Amino acid sequence: MKNFFIVLFIFSTTAFSQKEKLNFLVKPYVQNTSATSITILWETNPASKGEVQFGKAELDKNSPTLDQKIIQDSFSTMHVIELKNLEPGKQYFYKALSCTENGDTLIYNILPIATFPYVEQPFTFAVFSDSQQQEDTLAWNKISNMALMERPNFGLIVGDLVERGEDINMWRNQFLSKAHEFMKSIPLFPVMGNHDNNDPNYFKYMKSRSEKSYYTFTYCNAQFFIIDSNLELEPGSEQYNWLEEELAKSKTDWKIAAHHHPAYSSDYDDYGNSETSLRLKGDPVILPLIPLYEKYNVDVVFSGHIHSYERTWQIANDKVDDDGVVYIQTGGAGGNLEKSAVMRSWFTAKVKSAHNFCLVSVNGNQLYFCAIDYSGNLFDQIKLKKEADKLLTLSTPVIRAHNNKFIDEINVTIEDYNKNAEARFTFDGGEPSINSQLYKGQIRINESCILKVSSFVGNLKSKTSKMFFEKIEGQNGYAVNPTNNGLNYKYYEGTNWLNLPDFEKTKEIKSGAVGNISITEIKEREDQFAITYGGFIRVDDNDVYTFYVRSDDGTKLYIDDQLVVDNNGSHSARTKYGSIALLAGYHKFYLEYFDNVEGEELKVMFKSSKYERREIKNNELFR
Numbered sequence: 001m002k003n004f005f006i007v008l009f010i011f012s013t014t015a016f017s018q019k020e021k022l023n024f025l026v027k028p029y030v031q032n033t034s035a036t037s038i039t040i041l042w043e044t045n046p047a048s049k050g051e052v053q054f055g056k057a058e059l060d061k062n063s064p065t066l067d068q069k070i071i072q073d074s075f076s077t078m079h080v081i082e083l084k085n086l087e088p089g090k091q092y093f094y095k096a097l098s099c100t101e102n103g104d105t106l107i108y109n110i111l112p113i114a115t116f117p118y119v120e121q122p123f124t125f126a127v128f129s130d131s132q133q134q135e136d137t138l139a140w141n142k143i144s145n146m147a148l149m150e151r152p153n154f155g156l157i158v159g160d161l162v163e164r165g166e167d168i169n170m171w172r173n174q175f176l177s178k179a180h181e182f183m184k185s186i187p188l189f190p191v192m193g194n195h196d197n198n199d200p201n202y203f204k205y206m207k208s209r210s211e212k213s214y215y216t217f218t219y220c221n222a223q224f225f226i227i228d229s230n231l232e233l234e235p236g237s238e239q240y241n242w243l244e245e246e247l248a249k250s251k252t253d254w255k256i257a258a259h260h261h262p263a264y265s266s267d268y269d270d271y272g273n274s275e276t277s278l279r280l281k282g283d284p285v286i287l288p289l290i291p292l293y294e295k296y297n298v299d300v301v302f303s304g305h306i307h308s309y310e311r312t313w314q315i316a317n318d319k320v321d322d323d324g325v326v327y328i329q330t331g332g333a334g335g336n337l338e339k340s341a342v343m344r345s346w347f348t349a350k351v352k353s354a355h356n357f358c359l360v361s362v363n364g365n366q367l368y369f370c371a372i373d374y375s376g377n378l379f380d381q382i383k384l385k386k387e388a389d390k391l392l393t394l395s396t397p398v399i400r401a402h403n404n405k406f407i408d409e410i411n412v413t414i415e416d417y418n419k420n421a422e423a424r425f426t427f428d429g430g431e432p433s434i435n436s437q438l439y440k441g442q443i444r445i446n447e448s449c450i451l452k453v454s455s456f457v458g459n460l461k462s463k464t465s466k467m468f469f470e471k472i473e474g475q476n477g478y479a480v481n482p483t484n485n486g487l488n489y490k491y492y493e494g495t496n497w498l499n500l501p502d503f504e505k506t507k508e509i510k511s512g513a514v515g516n517i518s519i520t521e522i523k524e525r526e527d528q529f530a531i532t533y534g535g536f537i538r539v540d541d542n543d544v545y546t547f548y549v550r551s552d553d554g555t556k557l558y559i560d561d562q563l564v565v566d567n568n569g570s571h572s573a574r575t576k577y578g579s580i581a582l583l584a585g586y587h588k589f590y591l592e593y594f595d596n597v598e599g600e601e602l603k604v605m606f607k608s609s610k611y612e613r614r615e616i617k618n619n620e621l622f623r
């Protein structure tokens with residue numbers, strides 16, 4: 001009897017592996033729709049050859065016409081098929097099917113899809129964030145289905161799509177499967193959250209306009225700027241330069257930005273414990289973007305990360321202002337809810353701790369916004385209207401300079417994205433007019449001044465860009481002649497450090513020398529340690545130098561005893577920067593670093609008018 005069972009078991013497993021039933025790991029869904037293309041994706045097991053049949057919707061048909069098809073060349077488990085050369089603003093139907101080498105076939109229902117229109121017309125989009133599945137396993141399914149009831153043209157999801165980006169089952173069985181009703185016909189434009197963790201799974205399942213995690217797309221008269229707030233956002237960083245250029249070039253009536261971390265938030269304890277202390281206004285990583293939003297007339301900024309809802313008043317220059325930007329935190333599509341600070345913030349127009357999604361309708365110069373909670377209640381709404389004089393027709397010129405401070409002189413360039421335009425500028429703070437000096441190429445500035453630039457095309461004038469340039473004294477070098485490269489270090493250990501310790505009162509464990517700034521060769525434990533690095537840095541030119549310190553956790557950088565970069569506190573890897581004017585020679589270099597818990601990172605970079613941002617070389621450091 002025993003032997004019979006063993007034989008039967010071997011036979012049945014062999015038979016099963018030979019003929020694995022073809023099934024969907026992820027059912028067909030839509031991404032990255034444009035005016036002329038739509039991408040269809042699905043995933044099967046085992047590998048199969050994918051095919052999409054599709055055709056334009058027609059009047060009076062009993063069944064959709066699927067008169068075109070695309071068949072993949074090879075067998076794979078993930079299927080990504082882009083339908084190209086479609087007509088703008090048209091509805092289509094598609095059917096996705098898969099076929100294995102054995103001839104097994106899997107067919108999904110015929111589904112409707114639509115391209116984006118070229119011509120201006122009213123439209124509606126849904127905004128979600130933080131669909132990551134935690135205790136409420138039904139939240140994302142319910143929220144996405146409620147949004148679908150509104151039949152939006154597309155959706156925007158502002159990060160933390162899943163709880164752990166590296167867990168493929170969370171993508172398949174939680175994020176994609178629970179929103180399948182929405183995603184099978186409506187494209188969802190993604191934003192990278194910290195939980196998505198820049199994982200290949202994010203890029204595998206979420207297609208957008210770019211291979212990068214930041215990109216832009218336009219729907220009728222609205223342009224969307226999708227930013228990855230997990231990457232650097234400091235002025236001069238790749239993403240900051242990209243965003244400024246895209247904002248400057250943008251000519252749409254409405255400009256909408258989205259990034260995961262909130263610029264303004266009244267969270268209970270994420271940006272300072274509201275029970276015991278004053279709080280920050282929002283996430284410090286976003287601070288560099290706020291002036292860009294104000295300068296280039298961004299209307300609404302969406303974020304998530306905090307699992308609750310908050311809408312600000314219109315804000316400019318850190319005050320409520322009718323011409324300002326509205327910031328909306330909508331982190332309520334799935335994750336465990338967070339509560340609000342104990343007292344109302346000055347910027348808060350509406351705050352609510354609830355699962356929610358937002359719906360935005362744009363009709364010409366009017367934008368209607370509403371927020372809907374888990375029970376289907378509309379709990380917040382606003383209407384923004386642009387008067388004719390606020391509708392931009394020209395791009396704003398961009399002033400580019402390596403710094404706004406200089407010792408002797410500085411070269412400044414202007415980028416004007418308008419065609420057949422003249423950029424005209426003033427140095428005296430006056431508003432540029434058609435009679436002001438014409439920009440013909442690099443401007444050399446050798447006195448403190450306010451540079452103002454506008455672009456002119458016929459009778460039209462753009463918004464004015466301005467930058468204050470300040471002539472400053474350079475710091476003298478030290479009369480030393482050190483011969484050893486590298487830095488001296490001192491090493492310390494502590495308990496419960498949330499900030500840099502007072503090094504004068506902390507016992508030094510050991511000291512020595514290192515070739516360059518490094519943690520691994522010094523630290524003797526994983527957490528709760530601190531290091532100071534001291535010596536000289538040699539610079540070859542009289543120039544204004546910008547130092548960037550990226551650290552996890554806190555740091556302070558002093559040059560010639562002046563605090564140049566303050567990146568103190570317990571935080572994940574983030575960059576802060578500061579500038580100092582130095583005359584050629586040796587300057588005191590002193591860096592303090594501490595690690596609280598978990599990850600650790602430390603990197604110091606700098607730039608001058610002669611070179612782009614780079615790491616400090618070993619032969620520039622002395623002790």
Ligand SMILES: [Fe+2]
Nearest residue numbers: 130160305335
């Ligand atoms: Fe989240």
Ligand SMILES: [Fe+2]
Nearest residue numbers: 160193194305
């Ligand atoms: Fe987050």
